[in-house]
Amino acid sequence: MPALNPNSKIPLYQQLYEILRARIARRELGPGDMLPPEIRLMAQYGAGRVTVRQALDLLVQDGLIYRERARGTFVAHPTAEQNLVRIVSFTQDMQQRGLKASTRILASELIPATAELAEKLQLEPGEAIARLERLRLADDEPMSVEESFLAHRFCPNILKRHNYATYPLRDALASDYNLRLTRAKQTIRAVAARAELARVLAVPQRSPLLHIERVSFSQDNAPIEFLRIWYRADRYSLFNELQG
Amino acid sequence: MPALNPNSKIPLYQQLYEILRARIARRELGPGDMLPPEIRLMAQYGAGRVTVRQALDLLVQDGLIYRERARGTFVAHPTAEQNLVRIVSFTQDMQQRGLKASTRILASELIPATAELAEKLQLEPGEAIARLERLRLADDEPMSVEESFLAHRFCPNILKRHNYATYPLRDALASDYNLRLTRAKQTIRAVAARAELARVLAVPQRSPLLHIERVSFSQDNAPIEFLRIWYRADRYSLFNELQG
DNA sequence: TAGTGGTCTAGACCACAAA
């Protein structure tokens, strides 16, 4: 049983959230299973009730668990639909959908900022940008193409430090540059597949794709990454809840 | 100053949330203004810190306020990006985008529930369903097609009571049947325009469309409406914010 | 240095579901 580290800079409720999310991800807790009651989690992890509830709140927001008053807290049944509230990695996303994730690098290079990139990342045109283009596969079938643009001054040499077919870009930003992507804004559109995208994704030309453009911000509110994703519409949909 | 009622069945943090939301709505607190610090809210309303923070959390989730550590809590600047959190009417949505909304009725009829509709609306196959299909226009150009399915037993005769080219369906549900749509779940996809949709929307066949399927629930958590919307991809996109 | 939000604990009472 992993324990919480009270000396870590990461808040206890975040640590507990990660632990529980991992247990659900590797099916240690399956859909419909009851989680330990809050009082037991308090004892097991030596945390206060508020802390435990904060961690559970995050899991509820993720759609991973649900609570029933006076009955208990349960693992949700997977919907194959991503919740649109939290930033999740491609690997986590696919895991939640019950699919095996893999990645192929299509391009990795330094380029000068175009006017559009300069505006999105709030820097000067011509400034160095790290560009990483990846094909994402789920169960060995193409799922999406991701094009990342990183403001290079915040993460010099990032492209050479890891193999981003297996190592998450977010982890590299956190471990090597102390940049945590805490917030993001995104736009969602439908587009028709251009010839090259269609070829890479193995769909007919002009097939519908779900297209997302996302700017992610660090803990200091600096725009770090501009991301474009094209998802195969036959394999991917988004899910969220609204309030009236 | 309205006070909290500790004897009410409504939780204190909900009451405080409503009070603050009303103050923001009527511009008593304008964009950029600082809210009273938590400690002052505690004193003003006689509530504990956890209660005050629960109320503020709801406002943050609504995108109405934001917090800055060690600086204060502030009223957010309104953006068109609250779209994916709250249910808004087509007219409101277009207004926020600076467009003039109008509507044409394409179909209005009673049909028996198919298996799919029965499942979405949690009723028996064959049960009566009111179907309303509308073309939505923005600045007199086609924007989307909406197909509404209503569980007829909750709103008998609804189709004949108003002209839904000008009168909002939601208002009819609220005023005539005391049904308020307080919650909804939706999925977002990209699809290719079928021949008939393409014709009505005035786009080429197989053009990409943004497709939303939404189930809306009443205050009693009964599924009332199943809605399908097809938006022209060249005219419509969604925005939202994520947290990491 | 003072004030703010972020995190955390300990303890309490309630409503509700299930045995």
Next chain:
DNA sequence: TTGTGGTCTAGACCACTAA
């Protein structure tokens, strides 16, 4: 009756901002 999550209070220490 027991155990659960829902709500609530009082009090505390910390990190950070701004004067």
